Amino acid sequence: MYILLYKHLLSCCSSQLSQTEDRRMASLVSVLLTTFLIFTIIASASVNLSESTRSFTIVNDCKETIWPGITHGESFNGGGFSLKPGQSAVYTASPGWGGRIWARTGCNFDKNGNGTCQTGNCGTSLNCTRPGNPPASLAEFSLGDVDFYDISLVDGFNLPMIVKAINGTGNCSTVGCDGDLRQNCPSDLALKANGKVIACRSACEVFDSDEYCCRGTYGNPGTCLATNYSKSFKQVCPAAYSYAFDDPTSLTTCSGADFIVAFCASRNQTVCSYHDKQLACNQSKGIRPISQGWWVPMLALPLMFKILVIF
Ligand SMILES: *[C@@H]1O[C@H](CO)[C@@H](O)[C@H](O)[C@H]1NC(C)=O
Ligand SMILES: *[C@@H]1O[C@H](CO)[C@@H](O)[C@H](O)[C@H]1NC(C)=O
Ligand SMILES: *[C@@H]1O[C@H](CO)[C@@H](O)[C@H](O)[C@H]1NC(C)=O
Ligand SMILES: *[C@@H]1O[C@H](CO)[C@@H](O)[C@H](O)[C@H]1NC(C)=O
Ligand SMILES: *[C@@H]1O[C@H](CO)[C@@H](O)[C@H](O)[C@H]1NC(C)=O
Ligand SMILES: *[C@@H]1O[C@H](CO)[C@@H](O)[C@H](O)[C@H]1NC(C)=O
């Protein structure tokens, strides 16, 4: 659009002015116009930076189909959809969005989107309008000038998951798991179907005690401490809440980032997203889109040429 506008402006004004026989003036105007347009483009690029919508890429790296559920998921296809192994979906969250993202497994939805799931069930609809049933691993987001995000296993674990922030500024560290707790679930917490562990329940859900649920005399960070159960969660998912008053470093902040929520991925894995039709992968200092800055030489070249013509 900018390029079209640029060509249009140049042709209109150059021709009008050359009729006044002041070619030098015409060139000067077009130089000024070009310069102005370059600055407009740079300015609009920085406006994009502070824009508060965020792109979310939800990736299924699992070997099975999953049905992500999202609360306050109006901008996420209404709060639910399916992802086959290897598939991903990209959504744009509205400014200031806050909510949860988790996976449902073992679902059986009919063509109307009615059905239920083995884990993470949020009712009988493909679109979730309430949180999923425990046990389920979940990502929590609170977007603003600074975005807060974390992975929580306080309600148990059903799938390994990570959240990566790309192209942001601030801490922006990757949160989540390095392994699959279903293989290391303490036997008294294991939820099984057909002899297979399909999820790992939280000690709070299983024993319903003040100590495990951080209630009553255990209702503050000073008294509610890690237990042998929460430690087994922490071991597999070091950057996740393993109980209600877990180390607050599990909560991470980042500004202006796009997010990748990947199921069955580990923190050290490279994950990619599509944003503005560009493939973006995590890198230590943010991502480098393949075509970033292509317009700088394209616009600078004619400008330099024109300066040469005038002088
Ligand atoms: C889920 O919500 C989306 C968006 O509102 C809608 O298009 C879709 O039909 C809904 N699906 C079901 C099964 O209700
Ligand atoms: C199934 O879905 C249809 C269309 O969304 C809805 O009208 C109907 O009530 C649902 N049936 C059940 C049993 O939930
Ligand atoms: C990354 O950030 C730059 C600005 O720093 C922005 O121009 C670019 O569009 C962003 N890329 C993606 C893929 O978000
Ligand atoms: C990532 O971590 C997992 C488990 O922690 C390990 O098995 C794997 O080799 C690591 N991969 C890379 C690329 O470092
Ligand atoms: C955790 O501790 C409780 C009692 O303190 C014990 O009964 C239970 O077996 C322990 N569980 C694990 C996984 O070590
Ligand atoms: C980001 O926060 C995490 C958890 O609080 C911390 O371990 C890490 O060192 C921080 N990274 C940076 C670059 O500040």
Ligand SMILES: *[C@@H]1O[C@H](CO)[C@@H](O)[C@H](O)[C@H]1NC(C)=O
């Ligand atoms: C993405 O992040 C992981 C872990 O921080 C790192 O091992 C990997 O090399 C990164 N990928 C790229 C393309 O930089």
